[in-house]
Amino acid sequence: MSAQEERSALISRPSLYAHALRLHRAEPDGHLPRRGYPLPEQPERTGALDQAESLVAVRDALVPLxxxxxxxxxxxxxHLRLHELSVWDRHIRNAMATVPLVDETAARALGRRLTREGTSTAAVNAGLALLARVGEPEDVPYLRVLGLLRGFTRAVVAVLTALDRPAAALVWLTDRAEGRELRRLVEALAAGDDRAARTRLAEIPLDARATPPGTARRIAEAVGLADLLREEPAGSRVVAQAGRLLSRMTSQRDYLAEILNYGQAVAAYDALIPLAAQLPPTLDHYATLLSLALDLHSGPSALLDWRPGQREMLLEALESLLGTPSWAAVPDREPTDPLARRRAHWIRRTARQPFRRPASSAGLRITVTVRDPADAETVETRILIDGRPLVPEAFGRGPGNCPEYLLDSGRLRATAEPRQVQLAEAYCTEGCCGALYVTICREGGEVVWRDWRCPSPPKAPQPxxxxxxxxxxAAAYDAEVARAEQDTSWSWPARCTARRIAAGLRERPDLLARWDAQQGWIGTDFTDPDTTVVSFTFWPGLAAGRKRKDGPWLQFLWSLPDDGTPPEERATAALRRLATADPKTYAEVRGGSREYAEQLGFPWPQAR
Incomplete structure (x- = not known):
C-alpha cells in the first residue's frame, strides 16, 4: 500500500467520536454503558519503542504540526505519522503533555479536530493531550461522548477535571459505578434531571464496603454537593447523605485522603454543618458527625484551605449540637446488633476527643484516633506539629502507624542515640508505595526530628x-510522649487485653520461647474487634537455639473472645496459661503448609 493509500485508509473510517455518538443515540432511554462501548477495529501497533524513545519520536514527529x-x-x-511510529497511547499522551505550545490557538484547533474527527486511538489521544492543556468549556460535550468509549475514560477524565469537574466525575462514574441505585443516579445526572438526581442521591447505600473514598468524591463532584446543600430546602435525607459522603472521603483506607482532592470540601463542610440540626438524633447520624469532627480536629481535613477561625467555628457548632440532651442520649442506649453496639461504645469513648483544646497548638501533639467501627475500625497515631497533621501532609499514602507500634514500644522516646522510626506505611505496603521515616535524637535540651526518609514509589510523578x-x-516533648503512652481512653476491652498481653511478653519473652514459639502479631480480630488474638510461629528447636530457617514451621492463632472480664484480669490469666501450658495445644494452625503440618503432627485447617 502506498503512503497516499495508507493515509486515505487511516482517515476514511468514521471518527471514534461519531462511533460513540451513534452507539449512545441507539440506546433506549439514554442508557449509559458501564466499562464503555467497544472500540472499532484499530490499526495494529507493536509498541516497539520504549518510553524514552517514544517520547522523543512523538515530539519530533508532531511538534512541527x-x-x-x-x-x-x-x-x-x-494519523499517518503516529501509525508509522507504532507507539503506545500512554506514551503519546506523556509526550504531548510537555511539548512547547508556541501557538496555543493552533494547538487547540488541532486538538479539537483530532478528538472530534480522529479515527485511531493514537490520534485521538494526541488530541486529548492537547486539550488537557488548552481546552475550553465548549469542548466538554464532545469529551463526554468520547468518554463512553472503552479505554478513553482515564484520559477524558484528566482533561475534564481541568475544565468541568462535575462532568469529569460523571464520566468516571459512568465507567465504574456499580449497584442499581448508583447507576440510577448516574443516568439522572446524564439526563440533566435535577429532581430525579436528588431523589437517587438519597437512595444510594454509602457504607464503607459499597462506597470507597474515591467513589464518594466523584459522587459529590457529580451532584455539586456544596451547591445542593445550599438549595432550599436541602432536606434531611440529602443532609445525611452529604455527611456520609464527606465522612467516606476522610477514610484512610485508600492510597490518598480523597477529602484533600475534593476542591469543594471547605464549601461542603461550611454548608453541611449548619444543617446538621435537621438530622434526627440516631446512632448512624451521630457516628457520621463525630467522624467529621475527628477529621476536622486532627485528620486530613485540618489541612484544607480554611479561613482563620473557620474550622474551629465548625467544630464548636458540632460540639454544641452533639451536646444537646437528645443527641447526648444516643450512645447511652445498648443496641442488640453487634455492630451497632460497637458503634455506641466507640461514641462513648470518643465523643469528647475532637473537642478537647490543647493549651497551645505549637510544638508536638500526639493523639490516637479510632474510626467508626463501620469503617473497619482503623486505629492510627496522629502526630500534629504546630497544629498540622504530619502524615497526611508529608506522606499521604496511608494513615499513621498504630499506637502499639509507636507508643507501646517506646519508639517515639528520645535518647542521645539516634533512632530511625517508621511513622507511617502506605496502605498497600511499604514495598509497593513506600513509608515515612524520621530519625529522632536528643541534643541537650532539645529533641530533634531530622533525616526524613520517604522513598518515592516506582514510577511516582513526585520527587x-x-x-x-x-x-x-525536650521537657515538653517527653511530657507529651509520656501522656500519649499512658492514655488508654481510645482503647476498647479486647484491644486493652491485647496490649497488656503484648506488654507481658515484652517483659518475659521466655513465656513463648520455652515452647519453641516466636511471638507474632498481637491485637484484635479483623472481623470481630471484640476478640483478642495472639499469633505465634512454631519453630522446632528454637528454645535450644537450633532453629532451622529452611525447616518446617507453622503459624498459630490463639483467639480470646471478650467475656466481660476486666482486661487486666484476662491478660493476667492469658500470660499465666502461656507460662504453664503449651499454646500449641489450644491455639489453631493458620499458616505454614499442609506438608509442614503433617511433618509436625498438627491438623491442617479446613477451608473456610
Missing amino acids: LTAPDTERAAAEV PLRLSEYRFD
Missing part, C-alpha cells in the same frame, strides 16, 4: 520528599 495553519491536513499527517528539621523543647 502544532502550528500548521491548515488543521485538516495537519490532523491527517498526525522524593524534602522535610525540614524539627526541634522541640
Whole structure:
C-alpha cells in the first residue's frame, strides 16, 4: 500500500467520536454503558519503542504540526505519522503533555479536530493531550461522548477535571459505578434531571464496603454537593447523605485522603454543618458527625484551605449540637446488633476527643484516633506539629502507624542515640508505595526530628520528599510522649487485653520461647474487634537455639473472645496459661503448609 493509500485508509473510517455518538443515540432511554462501548477495529501497533524513545519520536514527529495553519491536513499527517511510529497511547499522551505550545490557538484547533474527527486511538489521544492543556468549556460535550468509549475514560477524565469537574466525575462514574441505585443516579445526572438526581442521591447505600473514598468524591463532584446543600430546602435525607459522603472521603483506607482532592470540601463542610440540626438524633447520624469532627480536629481535613477561625467555628457548632440532651442520649442506649453496639461504645469513648483544646497548638501533639467501627475500625497515631497533621501532609499514602507500634514500644522516646522510626506505611505496603521515616535524637535540651526518609514509589510523578528539621523543647516533648503512652481512653476491652498481653511478653519473652514459639502479631480480630488474638510461629528447636530457617514451621492463632472480664484480669490469666501450658495445644494452625503440618503432627485447617 502506498503512503497516499495508507493515509486515505487511516482517515476514511468514521471518527471514534461519531462511533460513540451513534452507539449512545441507539440506546433506549439514554442508557449509559458501564466499562464503555467497544472500540472499532484499530490499526495494529507493536509498541516497539520504549518510553524514552517514544517520547522523543512523538515530539519530533508532531511538534512541527502544532502550528500548521491548515488543521485538516495537519490532523491527517498526525494519523499517518503516529501509525508509522507504532507507539503506545500512554506514551503519546506523556509526550504531548510537555511539548512547547508556541501557538496555543493552533494547538487547540488541532486538538479539537483530532478528538472530534480522529479515527485511531493514537490520534485521538494526541488530541486529548492537547486539550488537557488548552481546552475550553465548549469542548466538554464532545469529551463526554468520547468518554463512553472503552479505554478513553482515564484520559477524558484528566482533561475534564481541568475544565468541568462535575462532568469529569460523571464520566468516571459512568465507567465504574456499580449497584442499581448508583447507576440510577448516574443516568439522572446524564439526563440533566435535577429532581430525579436528588431523589437517587438519597437512595444510594454509602457504607464503607459499597462506597470507597474515591467513589464518594466523584459522587459529590457529580451532584455539586456544596451547591445542593445550599438549595432550599436541602432536606434531611440529602443532609445525611452529604455527611456520609464527606465522612467516606476522610477514610484512610485508600492510597490518598480523597477529602484533600475534593476542591469543594471547605464549601461542603461550611454548608453541611449548619444543617446538621435537621438530622434526627440516631446512632448512624451521630457516628457520621463525630467522624467529621475527628477529621476536622486532627485528620486530613485540618489541612484544607480554611479561613482563620473557620474550622474551629465548625467544630464548636458540632460540639454544641452533639451536646444537646437528645443527641447526648444516643450512645447511652445498648443496641442488640453487634455492630451497632460497637458503634455506641466507640461514641462513648470518643465523643469528647475532637473537642478537647490543647493549651497551645505549637510544638508536638500526639493523639490516637479510632474510626467508626463501620469503617473497619482503623486505629492510627496522629502526630500534629504546630497544629498540622504530619502524615497526611508529608506522606499521604496511608494513615499513621498504630499506637502499639509507636507508643507501646517506646519508639517515639528520645535518647542521645539516634533512632530511625517508621511513622507511617502506605496502605498497600511499604514495598509497593513506600513509608515515612524520621530519625529522632536528643541534643541537650532539645529533641530533634531530622533525616526524613520517604522513598518515592516506582514510577511516582513526585520527587522524593524534602522535610525540614524539627526541634522541640525536650521537657515538653517527653511530657507529651509520656501522656500519649499512658492514655488508654481510645482503647476498647479486647484491644486493652491485647496490649497488656503484648506488654507481658515484652517483659518475659521466655513465656513463648520455652515452647519453641516466636511471638507474632498481637491485637484484635479483623472481623470481630471484640476478640483478642495472639499469633505465634512454631519453630522446632528454637528454645535450644537450633532453629532451622529452611525447616518446617507453622503459624498459630490463639483467639480470646471478650467475656466481660476486666482486661487486666484476662491478660493476667492469658500470660499465666502461656507460662504453664503449651499454646500449641489450644491455639489453631493458620499458616505454614499442609506438608509442614503433617511433618509436625498438627491438623491442617479446613477451608473456610
